[in-house]
Amino acid sequence: MKKVILGVTASISAYKAIEILREFQKRGWAVKVVMTENSTNFVSPLTFRSLSGEDVITSQFRDLKSGLEHIELCENSEALLIAPATADVIAKFSCGIADDFLSSLYLACKKPVFLAPAMNEEMLLHPATQRNLKRLKEDGVFIIEPESGYLACKEEGEGRLAEPKRIVFNVISGLGKEMKRVKVLVTAGATREFIDDVRFISNSSSGKQGVAIAHEAALMGADVLLLLSASSCEKTFVKTERFDAVDELRKRLKGRDFDIFFMTAAVGDFKPVRRFKEKIKREGKLNIEFGMTHDILKEISQKKREHQVIVAFAAEARDFIERGKKKLLEKEADILFVNPVRSGVGFSAEENEGYLIFRDGRTKRIERASKEKVSKTIIKRVLEYYKGISGGGNVL
Numbered sequence: 001m002k003k004v005i006l007g008v009t010a011s012i013s014a015y016k017a018i019e020i021l022r023e024f025q026k027r028g029w030a031v032k033v034v035m036t037e038n039s040t041n042f043v044s045p046l047t048f049r050s051l052s053g054e055d056v057i058t059s060q061f062r063d064l065k066s067g068l069e070h071i072e073l074c075e076n077s078e079a080l081l082i083a084p085a086t087a088d089v090i091a092k093f094s095c096g097i098a099d100d101f102l103s104s105l106y107l108a109c110k111k112p113v114f115l116a117p118a119m120n121e122e123m124l125l126h127p128a129t130q131r132n133l134k135r136l137k138e139d140g141v142f143i144i145e146p147e148s149g150y151l152a153c154k155e156e157g158e159g160r161l162a163e164p165k166r167i168v169f170n171v172i173s174g175l176g177k178e179m180k181r182v183k184v185l186v187t188a189g190a191t192r193e194f195i196d197d198v199r200f201i202s203n204s205s206s207g208k209q210g211v212a213i214a215h216e217a218a219l220m221g222a223d224v225l226l227l228l229s230a231s232s233c234e235k236t237f238v239k240t241e242r243f244d245a246v247d248e249l250r251k252r253l254k255g256r257d258f259d260i261f262f263m264t265a266a267v268g269d270f271k272p273v274r275r276f277k278e279k280i281k282r283e284g285k286l287n288i289e290f291g292m293t294h295d296i297l298k299e300i301s302q303k304k305r306e307h308q309v310i311v312a313f314a315a316e317a318r319d320f321i322e323r324g325k326k327k328l329l330e331k332e333a334d335i336l337f338v339n340p341v342r343s344g345v346g347f348s349a350e351e352n353e354g355y356l357i358f359r360d361g362r363t364k365r366i367e368r369a370s371k372e373k374v375s376k377t378i379i380k381r382v383l384e385y386y387k388g389i390s391g392g393g394n395v396l
């Protein structure tokens with residue numbers, strides 16, 4: 001089981017470290033908690049002891065068994081994460097002060113170190129804190145930037161601890177090795193074609209499957225860019241750009257480099273021949289003429305370089321494999337995932353199922369599961385294919 005050391009310091013947001021611990025556990029990680037003495041004023045070590053199932057170290061001279069824990073702990077863990085990190089601990093780390101257990105542990109740690117600052121805006125923007133953060137970045141520490149929002153001092157501002165899920169995502173993806181240096185491009189969600197200034201034609205794609213694929217690839221260490229539809233409400237933890245109409249998506253895709261491209265977006269086939277001005281009045285009949293949109297996927301497939309892999313997605317009402325094979329050839333893609341148009345799976349649903357179809361005619365059934373689980377299987381198979389054609393390619 002992979003293990004992370006979670007360092008907790010004396011910020012008002014120390015209680016959020018509980019959620020961070022739980023999030024790691026949900027992902028199958030063990031967590032060893034180390035607290036500064038000051039932080040025990042905010043959360044009791046007993047809480048972390050009970051939830052982690054491990055003793056919590058709060059002092060340089062008490063709580064220790066061998067006395068060498070500051071050296072041994074990191075050797076048996078994947079990473080050291082300080083969340084929340086106070087201005088004080090940031091200053092100590094940047095100067096190499098080791099006057100308590102956590103700062104001694106930091107100096108002795110040869111594993112990746114992640115730090116999530118949390119403090120009031122003035123403290124964060126103070127030249128001293130900025131200088132210390134800059135120095136820590138130069139020393140190779142990964143800084144998980146704080147967010148803007150409502151702070152404990154009852155002010156809106158910068159300095160709020162990054163969301164726990166985002167912190168855990170950043171740590172695991174920062175450590176990901178299987179897809180390190182692989183450039184992954186993902187599109188997700190529905191395109192919208194406006195009829196007038198307020199009405200549009202679209203489809204019910206939520207973007208969930210594409211976002212899950214982008215996240216899964218990032219967790220495996222890939223360099224991910226996600227193009228997500230403006231209409232999608234999905235939260236993302238990877239670099240994300242938004243698009244609306246098919247032409248906008250086409251423009252955003254132009255010239256983008258990738259090793260693996262997942263065209264998960266549900267791109268509309270039709271668009272109004274002309275866009276009406278303002279808002280069409282409710283008067284009599286309305287005839288709208290539709291024309292075809294660009295076949296973006298086919299355009300990209302036709303320019304594909306040797307070691308690139310293109311994965312298409314299709315939703316079909318029946319004859320999945322037959323129709324999927326036909327579409328794979330039409331789009332000139334390498335692999336196609338076809339899922340049924342049926343209630344409970346695919347469009348807007350939490351779950352998915354279907355078939356992965358390969359260029360050489362092989363098919364692989366993917367059983368009904370959450371979209372996250374389906375993504376894991378899709379990525380595993382696509383990665384095998386990518387390694388096969390690129391002779392390992394960029395994969396470690």
Ligand SMILES: Cc1cc2nc3c(=O)[nH]c(=O)nc-3n(C[C@H](O)[C@H](O)[C@H](O)COP(=O)(O)O)c2cc1C
Binds near residue numbers: 009087088089119
């Ligand atoms: C109620 C309260 C809330 C605090 N919140 C923060 C905070 O969010 N960020 C921070 O850098 N310091 C905060 N401080 C100041 C730190 O607790 C103080 O600098 C302390 O010495 C840090 O100890 P440590 O870095 O050893 O954990 C807070 C202090 C109090 C009394």
